Amino acid sequence: MKRLLLFDIDGTLVSGGPAKSAFEDALAETFGTTGPEGSTDYSGKTDCQIARELLRAVGMSDADIDRGLPTMIERYLSVLERQLDSNPMTVLPGVHALVDALRERDDLALGLLTGNVEGGARLKLSASGLYDRFAVGSYGSDSEFRDDLPAVAVSRARSTWGVSFPPDEIFVIGDTPRDVSCGQAHGARTLAVATGRFDARQLGQAGADHVLQDFRETARVVELLAG
Numbered sequence: 713m714k715r716l717l718l719f720d721i722d723g724t725l726v727s728g729g730p731a732k733s734a735f736e737d738a739l740a741e742t743f744g745t746t747g748p749e750g751s752t753d754y755s756g757k758t759d760c761q762i763a764r765e766l767l768r769a770v771g772m773s774d775a776d777i778d779r780g781l782p783t784m785i786e787r788y789l790s791v792l793e794r795q796l797d798s799n800p801m802t803v804l805p806g807v808h809a810l811v812d813a814l815r816e817r818d819d820l821a822l823g824l825l826t827g828n829v830e831g832g833a834r835l836k837l838s839a840s841g842l843y844d845r846f847a848v849g850s851y852g853s854d855s856e857f858r859d860d861l862p863a864v865a866v867s868r869a870r871s872t873w874g875v876s877f878p879p880d881e882i883f884v885i886g887d888t889p890r891d892v893s894c895g896q897a898h899g900a901r902t903l904a905v906a907t908g909r910f911d912a913r914q915l916g917q918a919g920a921d922h923v924l925q926d927f928r929e930t931a932r933v934v935e936l937l938a939g
């Protein structure tokens with residue numbers, strides 16, 4: 713193993729599904745509110761960070777938020793699991809073929825770097841036939857701050873493969889400017905894909921080393937990640 717590839721989940725590998733409504737149901741049931749009216753920018757944030765921002769915005773104290781969060785996440789996961797059958801995730805174009813091709817190479821190690829709590833990542837990717845393809849992960853349950861997650865992934869990768877991956881042998885792959893800045897904060901290379909809410913121009917402006925429309929051209933993406 714020479715290089716570590718760390719994939720985001722939502723907007724990068726899969727999209728859609730019941731997560732947003734499950735999250736809001738759990739927030740309402742636990743805290744009696746889903747936060748302020750209007751749209752909130754969830755892109756690239758971790759689950760607990762999103763909950764905290766929504767609840768702070770309606771005046772809740774961090775102490776009250778911290779007290780309720782474990783229950784809220786538990787409820788979120790049980791609603792998510794229940795609803796995934798009727799409202800499945802969509803695997804984004806080219807993802808299955810790309811992951812298969814990357815796994816055939818013995819110089820590449822595949823992992824996750826996501827704002828999802830670990831249980832949410834497992835449910836979403838298991839339902840998509842992708843969970844067992846990633847040997848390690850770092851999750852929103854490891855830290856509320858995405859920029860902390862590369863170091864967690866690298867440490868787990870070292871335990872799993874017995875290899876220390878230097879920053880320039882790591883790719884952080886995601887669909888938002890926050891994925892890009894997270895990779896940059898670690899000194900990693902970044903690949904952004906415009907299958908989420910941001911277009912190629914915005915991702916280029918965020919400073920991604922590489923920007924793709926999607927993962928349809930398997931050979932080209934493999935070349936880019938392995939080259």
Ligand SMILES: [Mg+2]
Pocket residue numbers: 720721722723724756886887888908
């Ligand atoms: Mg994403």
